[in-house]
Amino acid sequence: MTDVLLQVLEVLCVAAVALGAVPVVVGVYQYLLVPVHAVTNHWPRSAPYLPRVVVVLPAWNEGAVLEPSLERLMHLEYPPDRLRVLVVDDASTDDTPDVARAMAARYPGRIRHLRREQGGQGKAHTLNHGIRQALADDWMEALLVMDADVIFAPESLRRMTRHLADPEIGAVTGYIAEGSRRPAAVARFVGFEYVAAQAAARRAQNVLGAMACLAGGAQLHSRVNLEAIGGEIDTTTLAEDTCTTFLTQLGGRRVVFDPTVHVLAEEPASIRALWKQRLRWARGNVQITSRFRKVWFRPSRDHRLGSVSFGVVWFSVFGLPVAAVLASVGLVVLHAVNDVAALELFTWLWWLAVVAYVYVTLLTLMLDHRTARRAWFEGLAFPGLGAIVVMVAAWRPNTWLELVGIDVTQETRTVLLYVLYAWPLVAMMLAWLLKLLDGVVRWRWVTSLLLYVVGFGPLLCAVTLDSYLKEAQGAAATWDKTEKTGRVMG
Template sequence: AGGAQLHSRENMLAIGGRIDTTSLAEDTFTTFRTQLGGRRAVFDGNAVVWAEEPGSLTALWKQRLRWARGNLQLSAAYRHLWFRPRLHRGLGGFWFGLVFFSIVSMPVLMIGSSIGLLWLDAIAPDLARNAFSGLWITTFLVYLFVTGFSFVIDPATARRAWFEGFAYPGLITLGIMVLFGLPPQWISLWPAPQANPEAARMLDALRIFVFGWTSLCMLAAWGVYRLERAGAPDWLRDGLLLLVGYGPFNCAVSFAAMVAEFRKAEMRWDKTPKTGKGTILK
């Protein structure tokens, strides 16, 4: 289950007799080597394990930064494998690679979408209008599918945390989806020809903000993290995070991981403390 793994002695010997500690994703490297060696890695979502439970954004940032850097290291280490099903039908398959790199490269995709929309708006407003609607309709459909599917496969957690699941993208992002992205649009981001100059300027500013929010949300999430580190009260942090969303927070961490890998930053384990809040299930 996740990073908690149970291996047979035979499998550990087959993959080298030790856990790889040259990466921050030692668990994923072990899983890859197990499968590339011809064995199956079976996920058990009901496993009870002693795992990390970050109690703050600072601790969550450290944990997710380690994971994100590990995924980038994994991407580089197995660059010969991606999208080559002849090497391994599962790990080298098209769909696995598509899902994996959609997650790993999400910050780049988000920044690219904002830049693309702003550029289109400057040279071809009609095309920008269609691209904007297409982007958010697709985003909304994927959001509904992923959220609904998560609730179906784990109804017990869904009953406890349904609001957190729906609010994962952040209330600002959800508002943009509903108000501007989904047909019929409740508010037009483009001023009518007869609009007065002040109203047109306000709509222009709003349009730039909405187009840029796909990237700005990561900066906003990083700002919430910095506020917590500066000693902001929990109620302020939680309220701002609800507006910005955990999704943008995770993307901000992924972007920070890209920067850290580019700078060849020190690979620190930087584990968060175990809280001991778990109980044994009978």
């Protein structure tokens, strides 16, 4: 290989590693915006406001969770004569219809049971059945979309409606936290992730003035906003909540996140259930990214979705798996071309990763003390114990080789460096193995241990890669419901 080709290859490798580091830099940038939310938020423009609210609650085989959710709604700190609930039964085959009818009888005029005979079309179709009923009556002034298993804090709705006192606000969302009584390892990881993705990231998005997604189980819309986006939820994507969020902002109305609105939800307890849920979400984001391709990086006076800041944040999350692969491959190939340059670049990445890990983890744990008490170890292990070992080993590689009794030779040092460089890619490959092993009883302890070694972050990256493949293959886009068992704390 000629010197010119080697130089070109070296430049390409450095560029790949630099691109791979972008999501880390953007993640730190987004977290630096979180404290700014204390002074840049919508609260000064909010005011006591109690519009007539219709709650649309989609329910397909939700008999185990429906009654406590409805009871909590009936006891919200909100005027009873200004709150009505539509339970949209999506052709359930369990006791959901019986529960809904019993609750409607217990609270006549406040709860209504709507039955769809053709079910299984997805959440958006179910929601639209209820939204049409709500819009057909002039009574409704605001509409709350929720999931059947979520539990709203007593003051939550009142805190959401206060933002609608500002006519510029089209929709409001709150903080959904994992609320199982005794969460398994997967659910504890989800709990920490929700703090990062909602309590932290959505605070930052409030500051940026552009919201990526209304929480699917807690979104309040003004009637004006619902009518402006067409009077229904989009049914052509698996990310109907994200699509609604974008359409709201493209129409010139703002979307805000209120971190004081607390909602508890039951989350998947197994890797396979999580994979199914997140694959749907990730494929929806692929569809959204394509559908709104004319919005990205095109600033507008009407909305902030086209801002450079929001675009960088969106694509850093969306392309995180690609970035991880680029960084790993770039370092491995660069080591073969110029091992000194590879080590220097890795050292720079090491310091960036360590600073980001410490800052992001500590701030995330500070934002939700309840989750911090329940999932502090999962927070520390979020990138994977393997990644933490890699970070520590990279600090003094010769020392670690000596500690484990391996002679420090050029060959062993090279092998160690290759492992360090390639770990993000290895972790994502192990995440696929996790999915295969999950559910096999005799491997349960291996799966649990491997989850902590691999980390939740690499697992989510693997799911996102799977979503790329499924979309490229044109796989059937079905709305798979996550099974709920009623583990949410009352």
